[in-house]
Amino acid sequence: MSKNGEQSQRLQAVRIAMEQIEKQYGKGSIMKLGSAPTRDTHLSTIPTGAIGLDLALGVGGLPRGRIVEIFGPEASGKTTLCLHVIAQAQRMGGTAAFIDAEHALDPQRAQAIGVNLDELLVSQPDTGEQALEIAETLIRSGGVDVICVDSVAALVPKAEIEGEMGDAMMGLQARLMSQAMRKLAGAIARSKTVMIFTNQLRMKIGIMFGNPETTTGGQALKFYSSIRIDMRKIGNITEGEQVVGSRHRVKVVKNKVAPPFRFSEFDIMNDAGISYSGSLIDVGLELGVIEKSGSFLRFKGEVLAQGREAAKQMLEENHKLAKEIEAEIFKAVERKRTETPKRGRPPKEELPS
Numbered sequence: 001m002s003k004n005g006e007q008s009q010r011l012q013a014v015r016i017a018m019e020q021i022e023k024q025y026g027k028g029s030i031m032k033l034g035s036a037p038t039r040d041t042h043l044s045t046i047p048t049g050a051i052g053l054d055l056a057l058g059v060g061g062l063p064r065g066r067i068v069e070i071f072g073p074e075a076s077g078k079t080t081l082c083l084h085v086i087a088q089a090q091r092m093g094g095t096a097a098f099i100d101a102e103h104a105l106d107p108q109r110a111q112a113i114g115v116n117l118d119e120l121l122v123s124q125p126d127t128g129e130q131a132l133e134i135a136e137t138l139i140r141s142g143g144v145d146v147i148c149v150d151s152v153a154a155l156v157p158k159a160e161i162e163g164e165m166g167d168a169m170m171g172l173q174a175r176l177m178s179q180a181m182r183k184l185a186g187a188i189a190r191s192k193t194v195m196i197f198t199n200q201l202r203m204k205i206g207i208m209f210g211n212p213e214t215t216t217g218g219q220a221l222k223f224y225s226s227i228r229i230d231m232r233k234i235g236n237i238t239e240g241e242q243v244v245g246s247r248h249r250v251k252v253v254k255n256k257v258a259p260p261f262r263f264s265e266f267d268i269m270n271d272a273g274i275s276y277s278g279s280l281i282d283v284g285l286e287l288g289v290i291e292k293s294g295s296f297l298r299f300k301g302e303v304l305a306q307g308r309e310a311a312k313q314m315l316e317e318n319h320k321l322a323k324e325i326e327a328e329i330f331k332a333v334e335r336k337r338t339e340t341p342k343r344g345r346p347p348k349e350e351l352p353s
Contacts, residue, residue, distance in 0.1 A: 043257055046092065046146060046194055049084030050266045050279045051326065053250055055333060057227065058258020061088075064145070064192040066226035066257070067185065069152075071199040071215050076231045077248045077268050078198040079105075080113065082148040084274050085196065087114035094145030097121035097138050099131050101154035113273035128155030128173065132180040139187045139195070146194045152177065152217040153200040174218025181224040197221060228254035237267060245269035267312075277315035280325050281308060287332040289325060299325060 021030045045061035047054050054060050062068050062085060070078045086096040091114075098105060103124050111117055121138070125131035131149060138144045149155070157172040188195050199215045215222070222228065230251045237245035249265045265282060267275040281297065284290030290299050297304040297311045299321075305311040315322045 044192065046085055046094075047088045048081060049088055049274045049276060050081075050264065051276070051329065052264035052266055052279045052283045053081075053229075055283065056250070056252055056262040056264040058252075058255065058262070061085075062194050062196070063226060063257050064194055065189045066194065067181075067188060067221070067224050068194065068196045068227045068229070069199055069215070069221055069225040070196060070229045070231055071201060072231035073201050073233075075246075076233050077246070077274075078231055079150055080109075080268055080273050081229075081231065082150060082196055082198060083110050083113045083115055085194070086110075086120065086146055086148065087116075089146040089194075090114075090116050090119060092145075095119070095121070095143055096146040097123070097135075097144050097148070099135060099147065099149045100124045101128070101131050101156075102150055103154075105150070109273075112271060127158040127161055128176050129158050131155055132176070132184075135195070136180075136184060136187065139184060139191050139193050142191045144191070144193055146196065148196040149198070151198040151200055152215070152221065155217070171218075173216065174220070177217040178220040181220040185224050197225075222254075225254060226256040227252065234265070237269070243270075245275070275312060277312045277322060278308075280315060280322060280329070281311055283329055284325055287329060287336070289328045289332050299328075 018030050022028075043059050044064045045057075045059050046064065047061040048057070070081060072078055082098070086098065089096045096115075096119075098120060100122060101124075105122065105124075107117055110120070121144070123131070123134050125134060132155070135147055135149060138147055152173075155173060155176065157169065157176050159172055160167075160169045163169065184195065199217065199221070201213045202216055204212045204214055230253045232249050233246050234249045235247040236243045237247060246268050247265065248268055249263065252260050252262050254260055255262075267278040269275050281290060284299070285292060285297075290297055290304070292298075295306050297306075297308070305314045315325070
């Protein structure tokens with residue numbers, strides 16, 4: 001038999017197998033990805049509110065239909081980042097839900113960040129099982145764009161709630177999260193919901209070498225997450241002796257939709273959350289869109305302000321100029337992307353007959 005004839009038989013066998021699978025499991029249960037009419041190869045995202053983090057993520061925000069874990073120590077800005085994503089989703093006309101397992105959501109701060117409280121779905125569940133069942137119901141509805149569970153550490157299993165204070169409950173939370181990930185992963189992908197889990201850090205006992213930090217809830221969330229963001233506070237922002245905000249550094253430690261291990265820094269102000277104008281200045285300086293001459297910041301040869309804080313204040317008041325700088329940043333990113341040489345596949349070699 002010739003080589004072409006053998007290849008034709010193999011393709012025919014694959015077609016027959018696909019027909020059998022579709023007959024047994026329904027239309028669309030198997031398909032060729034490139035020719036699938038229901039598949040959109042463009043990855044839809046929701047911005048985070050910090051342009052530097054959006055660029056670090058590589059796709060312009062948090063991808064829809066994926067699980068995202070945001071972890072870090074206390075007061076590192078995890079909940080603030082979640083609320084900014086919710087605010088961005090609402091501005092895009094979407095629906096968002098906040099599952100407050102910690103029972104610590106501050107409505108006034110959420111409103112200051114830009115969240116529409118009248119449209120935000122909020123739940124304060126008593127047990128971890130209840131929280132995850134509520135999340136599953138919202139996901140399967142297909143109408144919710146963002147769901148934030150704050151936090152995994154506060155998802156207390158029902159058996160632990162009903163038990164005594166000193167009872168040993170080894171592995172209950174890890175088993176709960178493992179089962180939840182298996183049940184939710186497929187539904188999240190189909191519903192195009194951004195599922196965000198915040199998580200706390202714990203210290204491993206007896207670790208002499210390497211990083212002793214770990215997250216709660218076992219290993220399942222680490223495996224099922226498409227994006228994992230490590231968030232840290234690195235300093236305070238002061239006006240005189242008054243602390244008015246803090247400086248934060250994020251590292252994308254896992255990324256299934258773009259290259260990982262990228263960093264970003266931004267300001268979180270006490271009265272308004274993430275400073276978008278500050279993020280514009282940071283990214284603009286990094287890409288050369290904004291130039292620094294001594295203490296003066298310049299854009300297209302014209303002086304913006306003297307000092308970073310003055311420039312931030314000016315951009316907060318001049319939205320038109322902020323949008324112009326944002327557009328130039330995206331142009332610079334696109335130029336950088338096109339100038340970077342791509343690693344292509346080597347030419348296919350013909351086998352000798």
